Amino acid sequence: MKRHTLLRGVFGSLLLLTPVLVFAAGSLDGTEGQQAINPTAITMFLLFVAFTLYITWWASKATTTSSTFYNAGGQISGAQNGLAIAGDFMSAASFLGITGLMYVGGFDGLILSLGAFGAWPVLMFLFAKRVRNLGSFTFIDVISQRLDRNPIRVVTAFSTILIVIMYLIAQMVGAGKLIQLLFGLPYEVALLLVSGLVLAYVAFGGMLATTWVQIIKAGLLLTGVTLIAILLLADSGFSISNLLGKATANHPKGAAILSSGVIFDDPVQILTIQISMLFGTVGLPHILMRLFTVPDMRQAKLSAYYASLFIGYFYIALLVLGFGSIAYVAGAPEFFDAGGKLIGGSNMAAIHVATAMGGDILTGFMSAVCFATILAVVAGLTLSGAAAISHDVYAEVLKKGKPDAATELRLTRISVFVIGLAAVLLGIAFQEENIAFIATIPMVVSASVTFPILFLSLFWGGFTTRGAIVGAGVGLVSSIILIVLGPQVWVSVLGHEEAWFPYDYPALFTMPLSVMVMVWVSKSDRSARAVVDRDNYEKLLVRSEFGQSEMTAAEA
Amino acid sequence: MTDGSIEAVRRKTRLRLTFTGVHLLLYFSFTLNWTAWGTVLGDRLGATQVTGSLLMFVLLVCIFIVLETIFLVISQRSER
Numbered sequence: 001m002k003r004h005t006l007l008r009g010v011f012g013s014l015l016l017l018t019p020v021l022v023f024a025a026g027s028l029d030g031t032e033g034q035q036a037i038n039p040t041a042i043t044m045f046l047l048f049v050a051f052t053l054y055i056t057w058w059a060s061k062a063t064t065t066s067s068t069f070y071n072a073g074g075q076i077s078g079a080q081n082g083l084a085i086a087g088d089f090m091s092a093a094s095f096l097g098i099t100g101l102m103y104v105g106g107f108d109g110l111i112l113s114l115g116a117f118g119a120w121p122v123l124m125f126l127f128a129k130r131v132r133n134l135g136s137f138t139f140i141d142v143i144s145q146r147l148d149r150n151p152i153r154v155v156t157a158f159s160t161i162l163i164v165i166m167y168l169i170a171q172m173v174g175a176g177k178l179i180q181l182l183f184g185l186p187y188e189v190a191l192l193l194v195s196g197l198v199l200a201y202v203a204f205g206g207m208l209a210t211t212w213v214q215i216i217k218a219g220l221l222l223t224g225v226t227l228i229a230i231l232l233l234a235d236s237g238f239s240i241s242n243l244l245g246k247a248t249a250n251h252p253k254g255a256a257i258l259s260s261g262v263i264f265d266d267p268v269q270i271l272t273i274q275i276s277m278l279f280g281t282v283g284l285p286h287i288l289m290r291l292f293t294v295p296d297m298r299q300a301k302l303s304a305y306y307a308s309l310f311i312g313y314f315y316i317a318l319l320v321l322g323f324g325s326i327a328y329v330a331g332a333p334e335f336f337d338a339g340g341k342l343i344g345g346s347n348m349a350a351i352h353v354a355t356a357m358g359g360d361i362l363t364g365f366m367s368a369v370c371f372a373t374i375l376a377v378v379a380g381l382t383l384s385g386a387a388a389i390s391h392d393v394y395a396e397v398l399k400k401g402k403p404d405a406a407t408e409l410r411l412t413r414i415s416v417f418v419i420g421l422a423a424v425l426l427g428i429a430f431q432e433e434n435i436a437f438i439a440t441i442p443m444v445v446s447a448s449v450t451f452p453i454l455f456l457s458l459f460w461g462g463f464t465t466r467g468a469i470v471g472a473g474v475g476l477v478s479s480i481i482l483i484v485l486g487p488q489v490w491v492s493v494l495g496h497e498e499a500w501f502p503y504d505y506p507a508l509f510t511m512p513l514s515v516m517v518m519v520w521v522s523k524s525d526r527s528a529r530a531v532v533d534r535d536n537y538e539k540l541l542v543r544s545e546f547g548q549s550e551m552t553a554a555e556a
Numbered sequence: 557m558t559d560g561s562i563e564a565v566r567r568k569t570r571l572r573l574t575f576t577g578v579h580l581l582l583y584f585s586f587t588l589n590w591t592a593w594g595t596v597l598g599d600r601l602g603a604t605q606v607t608g609s610l611l612m613f614v615l616l617v618c619i620f621i622v623l624e625t626i627f628l629v630i631s632q633r634s635e636r
Contacts (some may be wrong), residue, residue: 110613111586118583121620125575125627244605258607259598260589267590274584301631305624312617319613459569538562545565 040364041183048216048372049197055212059205066395066408069206070137070387071292076211078299082306084211085290087218088380089116089281089307090314092178092370095221098315099350102322103329103342106247106257108264109322113315115277120311123282124304130458130544132291132300138384139288139450140392143457145543146536148465148529150397152453155472157392159449160285162476163442164385165426168419170439171381172427175374181344182351182367191427198378199420202386203413207293210379217376218310220369224354225317228366231357232324243320246327257326272508279511280443283450286384297547325349328356378423386415440483440504448475448510452518458544460519461537464530467522475514482506568634575627582616 063069076084094116101109135141140156172191179190201209236242248255253262264270281287291300329335329342329352337343344351354366390412395403430438449472456463483489485500522530588594589609597608 107589107607107609107613110610114583114586114613114616117617117620118579121579121624122576124624125572125579129631241604241606244610248605255605258600258605259609260594261598264590267587270587270590271584274587278583298632298635301628305628308621308624312621316614316617319610459573541565541569542561545568546561 038183038360038364038367040360041367042364044364044368045183045371048220048368052197052209052213052216052372052375053200055216056201056205056209059209059212062208063204063206064409066137066391066405066412068208069409069412070289070383070391072206072208072211074293074295076293078294078302079306080211080215081290081294081299081303082308083218083310084214084293085287085303085307086310086314087214087216087221087373087376088287088290090218090221090311090373091377092373093174094314095225095318095373096178096347096350096370098318099321099325099353100346100348101263102318103325103346103349105263106251106253106323106326107259108262110319111264111270111273112277113318115274116281117308117311117315118274118278119281120304120308122278123287124301124308126455127282127288127458128291128300128304129297131288131454132294132297133544133547134540135292137289137292137391138387139285139454140388141396143453143468144396146457146540147463147468147533149401151469152465153392153397155469156450156453157388157397159445159472159476160388160392161385163285163445163450164381164388164419165422166438166441166445168378168381168385168423169426169430170442171374171378172423173430175378176427176431178374179371181348182370187431188428191424194374194378195420195424197375198382199417201375201379202382202420203416207383210376210383211290211293213372213379214376217369217372220365221373222310222314222317224362224366224369225314225321227362228324228354228357229317229320232320232328232353235357236327240320243327244323247323247330250330251326257323268508269503272503272505275511276443276447276505276507279447279451280507281446283446283454284442285388285446285450286380288454289384289387290380321350321353324357325353329353332356382416382419382423385419386412389415440488441479444479444483444505444507444510445476447507448479448514452511452515456515456518456522458540460522461534462522463518463537464522464525464527464533466525466527466530467518467520470521471514471518474517475510478510478513479506482510568631571627571630575623579620579623582619586612586616 062073067073094113098109098112101112103109131139131142134145138160140153140160143156144153172194175194176187176190179185179194180187183190185193201213205212232243233240236246244258248257251257256262291303294300294303329349332352335343335352335355342348342352351363351366351370355363358365390408394411395401395408399408452475453468453472456468482501483504483506486504486506487499487502488504490496490499490501589597589612594609597612600607601611
């Protein structure tokens with residue numbers, strides 16, 4: 001029973017990290033509850049909103065073409081973009097979810113930190129430069145330069161929209177619950193507020209406003225965790241050993257929390273989480289889209305590098321916060337209800353440790369940062385979904401790459417409103433549902449469909465359109481089937497006693513399957529198109545490393 | 557498009573795959589913590605509360621960043 005409860009919490013936190021805030025999935029050993037209205041939090045949040053709306057107004061004057069809308073005109077510097085990528089990725093979910101998981105299981109919670117961080121070096125080594133050199137607005141531009149553009153765009157745009165919608169549902173449900181908890185606002189009002197602000201940022205300010213919202217939010221989040229970490233260490237005589245000692249003294253598992261085994265004991269479970277986190281993150285469309293906001297390939301590499309620095313620093317700071325939450329929250333009666341349960345559940349451990357260290361002001365600041373974080377992540381997702389519809393499907397497939405610019409921009413803005421409306425309606429529809437499986441889908445599909453297609457397009461000469469489409473289909477279907485047969489749907493939703501498939505994240509199995517099918521079908525493909533696909537490779541390879549301008553110069 | 561440029565791209569591809577391979581090897585080595593081979597990682601370092609597992613986490617984050625720095629420097633040199 002204890003283990004079942006723990007795992008529910010673990011997966012609640014995994015969802016948090018994807019980044020999803022699914023308090024509906026239940027929290028560990030705590031109670032759902034609502035914080036008292038915090039005027040500091042509301043004031044700080046209103047300041048953030050006022051400032052970001054001003055930025056949106058400023059950005060809207062520059063957002064007059066599709067190019068400025070999708071990629072901010074490619075004028076963001078590497079350092080700015082690195083911070084924006086970090087802002088897109090370091091969600092409230094990471095902050096609350098990982099700290100909460102460490103509060104429960106100590107060291108085991110760090111698997112999520114390393115899993116998430118590990119993606120950034122891969123993005124830099126494999127994709128940053130090549131994707132930037134080959135694409136315009138989305139990663140689909142990259143693969144359609146080599147493979148048959150119409151079918152491959154339709155398939156990858158479908159997977160992008162699926163990832164974005166699933167991600168958005170989970171985000172909106174989590175956001176509604178979190179804001180209800182932190183600010184005392186009704187769930188529906190919270191959804192409308194998030195959606196309204198995101199629509200304003202994205203529809204009027206496009207990528208430029210979204211980028212600056214993410215930069216500001218990343219700066220605030222890094223400031224907040226730094227402040228809490230310094231206060232925790234200061235109170236422990238600036239000795240991490242003292243802090244860990246206080247944590248072990250407060251935790252029922254004692255010194256066991258300093259090494260593995262409190263939550264996880266199956267190395268295969270660890271491997272499948274690592275694969276889902278790493279390859280899933282690298283293939284996320286809204287992360288890849290950020291590579292096009294910089295002026296050149298060098299800045300694209302620098303973006304990934306700076307993102308790693310910020311995200312690496314963030315996760316090391318979370319190590320201090322995680323153990324600090326055990327040391328300063330676990331033994332403090334003010335954070336527990338009459339039944340002895342942690343107020344708000346373990347996902348609130350990060351906010352409680354802020355209260356323990358900095359009182360109402362730091363609590364208010366961190367609550368406002370969490371809200372800002374949700375806005376930044378939802379804005380990035382909405383923009384990515386709108387680009388898949390208006391650029392990849394309308395402009396490139398329906399209009400064969402020659403759309404009317406004004407119509408494309410208008411369609412993009414309409415897509416943003418439709419996605420925003422759908423997000424609110426789906427958020428309300430799934431309010432009372434156990435949506436854990438919905439939050440799992442984006443990472444697994446991204447690892448099993450997007451990553452293999454992008455990787456093989458850029459690194460294997462034998463890859464063909466047919467291989468990509470069949471492999472993507474196998475990756476998608478196997479991911480959905482194994483998630484349904486896994487504990488999140490088979491047990492938690494359908495109520496069966498035992499799952500057919502034991503792991504929540506099946507990417508360890510679906511990603512290799514998808515790659516093998518892509519390779520096998522491509523190797524056996526004797527079609528005329530396959531010859532073109534293979535012949536395109538060397539030209540694509542040179543352009544991916546040297547850029548279009550140098551290719552043109554060489555050919556001249 | 558010359559043979560020279562294709563060879564240069566192949567060299568860069570080998571570099572990319574080598575760095576990725578080293579990174580993935582280190583990344584998946586973290587799983588050792590949950591296996592019998594990694595039991596020693598659970599031991600404390602001297603008189604401190606810090607365990608080998610915690611040190612491994614911090615070192616891996618730092619090593620990944622160092623790997624990226626080296627990759628960036630090598631790439632920039634080869635582009636000059």
